[in-house]
Amino acid sequence: MLRSLSVKYSPLLTRIRPGGRALSSQPTSSLGCLPTTDSPVVSKLAFFNSVTGDDSKIPSYRVLDGFGIPIEGAEVPEISEQFARRLYENMQLLPTLDNILYNVQRQGKISFYMTSYGEEAAVIGSAAALADDDEVLAQYREVGVLLWRGFSLDRVMAQCFGTHEDSGKGRQMPVHFGSTQHHFHQISSPLATQIPQAAGVGYALRRDPERRSKNVACVFFGEGAASEGDFHAGMLLASTLPSPTLFLARNNGFAISTPSSQQYYGDSLSARGPGYGIDTIRVDGNDVLAVMNAVKEGRRRCLEGGRAVLVEMMTYRVGHHSTSDDSFAYRGRQEVEDRKKIDNPITRFRLFMESRGWWDKTEEEELKSRLKQDVLTSFKRAETLKKPDLAELFSDVYAEEPWNIREQRKELAGLLEKYGQVWEPWQNDLKIFKDEGKKLAD
Amino acid sequence: MLARRLRSKFPALSRRWQTTASTTAIEPPPAGGHSSSVASSQLFRITRESALRTPGISWQDEESDRNIIGGRETRKMNLYQAVRDALSIALSKDDTAVIFGEDIAFGGVFRCTMGLAEEFGRERVFNTPLTEQGIAGFGIGLASMGHTAIAEIQFADYIFPAFDQLVNEAAKFRYRSGGHFSIGGLTVRTPTMAVGHGGLYHSQSPEGFFMGASGLKVVIPRSPIQCKGLLLSAIRDPNPVIFMEPKILYRSAVEQVPIDDFSLPLSRAEILIPGSDLTLLTWGTPVYHCESALRLLNSPPPSLAPLIPPSLRNAKVELIDLRTILPWDVETVVESVRRTKRLVIVHEAGMTGGVGGEIAAEVGKRAFLRLEAPVRRITGWDVPAGLQFEKFNMPDAVRILDGIMETLSY
Numbered sequence: 001m002l003r004s005l006s007v008k009y010s011p012l013l014t015r016i017r018p019g020g021r022a023l024s025s026q027p028t029s030s031l032g033c034l035p036t037t038d039s040p041v042v043s044k045l046a047f048f049n050s051v052t053g054d055d056s057k058i059p060s061y062r063v064l065d066g067f068g069i070p071i072e073g074a075e076v077p078e079i080s081e082q083f084a085r086r087l088y089e090n091m092q093l094l095p096t097l098d099n100i101l102y103n104v105q106r107q108g109k110i111s112f113y114m115t116s117y118g119e120e121a122a123v124i125g126s127a128a129a130l131a132d133d134d135e136v137l138a139q140y141r142e143v144g145v146l147l148w149r150g151f152s153l154d155r156v157m158a159q160c161f162g163t164h165e166d167s168g169k170g171r172q173m174p175v176h177f178g179s180t181q182h183h184f185h186q187i188s189s190p191l192a193t194q195i196p197q198a199a200g201v202g203y204a205l206r207r208d209p210e211r212r213s214k215n216v217a218c219v220f221f222g223e224g225a226a227s228e229g230d231f232h233a234g235m236l237l238a239s240t241l242p243s244p245t246l247f248l249a250r251n252n253g254f255a256i257s258t259p260s261s262q263q264y265y266g267d268s269l270s271a272r273g274p275g276y277g278i279d280t281i282r283v284d285g286n287d288v289l290a291v292m293n294a295v296k297e298g299r300r301r302c303l304e305g306g307r308a309v310l311v312e313m314m315t316y317r318v319g320h321h322s323t324s325d326d327s328f329a330y331r332g333r334q335e336v337e338d339r340k341k342i343d344n345p346i347t348r349f350r351l352f353m354e355s356r357g358w359w360d361k362t363e364e365e366e367l368k369s370r371l372k373q374d375v376l377t378s379f380k381r382a383e384t385l386k387k388p389d390l391a392e393l394f395s396d397v398y399a400e401e402p403w404n405i406r407e408q409r410k411e412l413a414g415l416l417e418k419y420g421q422v423w424e425p426w427q428n429d430l431k432i433f434k435d436e437g438k439k440l441a442d
Numbered sequence: 443m444l445a446r447r448l449r450s451k452f453p454a455l456s457r458r459w460q461t462t463a464s465t466t467a468i469e470p471p472p473a474g475g476h477s478s479s480v481a482s483s484q485l486f487r488i489t490r491e492s493a494l495r496t497p498g499i500s501w502q503d504e505e506s507d508r509n510i511i512g513g514r515e516t517r518k519m520n521l522y523q524a525v526r527d528a529l530s531i532a533l534s535k536d537d538t539a540v541i542f543g544e545d546i547a548f549g550g551v552f553r554c555t556m557g558l559a560e561e562f563g564r565e566r567v568f569n570t571p572l573t574e575q576g577i578a579g580f581g582i583g584l585a586s587m588g589h590t591a592i593a594e595i596q597f598a599d600y601i602f603p604a605f606d607q608l609v610n611e612a613a614k615f616r617y618r619s620g621g622h623f624s625i626g627g628l629t630v631r632t633p634t635m636a637v638g639h640g641g642l643y644h645s646q647s648p649e650g651f652f653m654g655a656s657g658l659k660v661v662i663p664r665s666p667i668q669c670k671g672l673l674l675s676a677i678r679d680p681n682p683v684i685f686m687e688p689k690i691l692y693r694s695a696v697e698q699v700p701i702d703d704f705s706l707p708l709s710r711a712e713i714l715i716p717g718s719d720l721t722l723l724t725w726g727t728p729v730y731h732c733e734s735a736l737r738l739l740n741s742p743p744p745s746l747a748p749l750i751p752p753s754l755r756n757a758k759v760e761l762i763d764l765r766t767i768l769p770w771d772v773e774t775v776v777e778s779v780r781r782t783k784r785l786v787i788v789h790e791a792g793m794t795g796g797v798g799g800e801i802a803a804e805v806g807k808r809a810f811l812r813l814e815a816p817v818r819r820i821t822g823w824d825v826p827a828g829l830q831f832e833k834f835n836m837p838d839a840v841r842i843l844d845g846i847m848e849t850l851s852y
Contacts, residue, residue: 137583167619167622168620178619178622178623179622185623188610190606190610196573199579200581200583201587203583229603230576232573233579396616397616399626399681403769
């Protein structure tokens with residue numbers, strides 16, 4: 001019995017190629033299906049390991065090549081010059097803002113910052129494909145979405161400097177933006193927690209007669225965050241319940257120092273989409289027109305089907321993870337310089353615009369100078385502003401103030417009264433707050 | 443806002459009583475356990491009159507400014523039927539309300555959602571895939587949009603995958619956004635405490651783990667009337683609430699429950715039996731073991747009589763049900779202890795890190811000079827809930843009795 005088994009299976013074993021076998025090469029079954037399923041019965045023992053059906057990698061969708069020229073067969077979207085300028089201006093505003101705030105952190109004026117270098121097309125392109133009132137749940141490298149939606153530089157500065165103008169009342173680290181007005185849910189540091197939340201936001205949209213078939217919930221996350229259990233949970237819920245949730249993955253090659261080769265073994269995040277039964281696409285994340293096309297179509301499918309859709313944007317994190325990171329500790333400078341030259345999302349789009357006669361060197365200089373001025377003006381203004389009332393340390397924990405928080409607030413108020421006038425460190429520390437600590441006793 | 447607009451579009455059903463079907467059909471032996479000591483408790487309100495006079499009831503119907511109980515009806519319900527009744531009212535009156543979790547649609551493993559999917563539809567009462575972190579995250583997302591999200595975690599023992607979402611996200615949602623985003627519409631229901639045969643993973647009382655998650659509320663009912671009123675309050679409270687239902691009480695606790703919409707206050711403890719010599723504070727299932735302990739103390743059976751000094755038998759012990767664990771009613775507890783000068787706290791959860799420690803520290807601070815004995819905690823031991831050993835792990839009437847006597851005679 002065993003001998004006959006080995007004879008039967010050895011030809012099979014020699015036919016297995018590295019990379020796994022594809023199912024599409026198997027003959028269609030005349031043996032029927034498993035009960036209550038559409039799963040055809042087969043007699044040949046075979047494992048499968050390919051999403052594309054023929055061992056090839058999942059393809060990446062692109063419109064423009066490295067020089068901004070439409071590739072063969074490109075589906076160039078019909079956009080006006082005005083729209084192209086808006087895209088380009090935002091793609092330049094982002095690094096202009098990043099340059100200044102990165103240096104501001106280095107000068108010790110803000111505690112922390114994260115840049116979006118290299119990902120301008122991914123973020124601005126996807127923002128441009130969404131409706132302004134699609135609910136966005138982001139991770140931390142998507143301030144470009146807010147800029148596209150008109151979030152002011154003053155509000156950016158307010159949050160990063162933690163001034164009394166910050167809607168978040170200075171409670172979180174820089175880049176943890178949020179804006180009800182712009183349908184941008186508050187950023188939180190724990191990774192991937194926003195993903196199942198987005199499935200819930202999508203369900204709320206599905207249930208609301210005034211927003212169903214008009215809006216989607218859109219969630220951004222990196223390829224590292226997608227390793228968290230919350231990613232799996234969110235995908236399951238949005239695909240199964242279902243809810244109209246658009247999953248936008250920024251695959252930028254790194255999770256702090258961990259390259260994607262150490263983050264997953266499969267064919268990137270796109271391979272997971274079909275695992276959840278959802279429409280998926282992988283796109284050149286540094287091609288703003290491709291990103292726009294892909295996200296637009298993804299959004300349309302999401303609305304029509306009321307179900308999760310996955311768009312994976314392949315890009316590259318040119319900058320460090322954050323101001324607490326020096327990425328040259330784990331990658332060569334040459335690699336970064338090469339990517340900045342050969343695959344620069346801003347350059348690629350500028351060349352496209354120039355080829356259309358929509359841009360030139362003078363406008364480039366004017367734009368850069370104007371944007372820099374705008375950013376510097378708001379930065380300088382934010383520097384002068386006070387932090388929120390110290391009393392805000394204790395508010396908003398609950399909708400009302402419970403006894404324990406009230407007592408603790410009064411306890412601190414008492415301590416400030418006793419020591420605040422005579423203890424110099426406290427005297428100095430109190431001055432930065434709008435109320436100088438005086439509102440604690442209210 | 444959105445939620446209000448939806449509610450005004452679909453006016454409340456005026457004859458809602460027709461839709462709450464009775465669920466007292468013949469059933470197989472209870473997986474949820476049964477406790478005869480609970481079933482024979484005198485603390486239940488088993489008449490219509492006493493039920494309608496439950497202290498603290500706030501009627502939520504259109505004529506709630508008239509506190510009239512004359513025409514109101516009650517119906518015999520156990521705890522899971524009271525849960526179901528509350529959920530049915532919540533969904534009837536609030537069109538944004540949805541209920542979700544594992545096995546919700548067919549009625550739930552403890553029957554708390556029986557018939558609700560049929561009554562309100564599969565879009566509002568639905569199963570989720572098996573993922574507690576997903577259930578919690580999903581509920582947070584729904585609630586962030588102003589909807590009422592009633593999530594179920596099948597057993598409190600399985601709430602830990604959701605711990606990150608609950609502590610890092612739900613608890614901090616309002617604070618971190620400067621008050622601009624909030625998730626008051628989130629309620630997470632979960633069966634808790636020992637059931638007689640649950641072992642390590644169907645018996646836990648995790649309320650202690652959440653004490654540090656400021657921003658959350660934690661509520662534990664002891665009876666059907668309490669459950670319905672507190673659950674409706676929890677659902678409507680503008681903060682995220684974790685509502686832990688002692689599972690052994692699902693069938694064992696039976697009362698006449700007012701069928702109307704009513705709420706009971708959160709963060710208010712209730713004095714069940716007034717006293718003057720010692721304060722006995724507890725919540726959930728141990729309420730009934732405490733009641734039994736007091737009976738043993740006041741009229742001991744012959745076998746125990748030699749061990750109970752006659753001088754102690756007349757002690758008047760004040761029994762308090764804490765009801766809301768976070769934020770807890772420090773005023774009621776401290777006022778009681780300042781009178782009685784002795785405090786015993788009873789909970790099923792283990793001693794170390796249990797809620798009793800927090801209460802003892804706070805009471806110690808406020809009543810230090812009044813106390814005539816150290817605050818005594820009678821709890822589960824610091825061990826996982828071993829199956830065969832449950833009877834000697836969870837505090838029972840005799841252990842509570844012994845602790846009371848020790849504290850009385852300190």
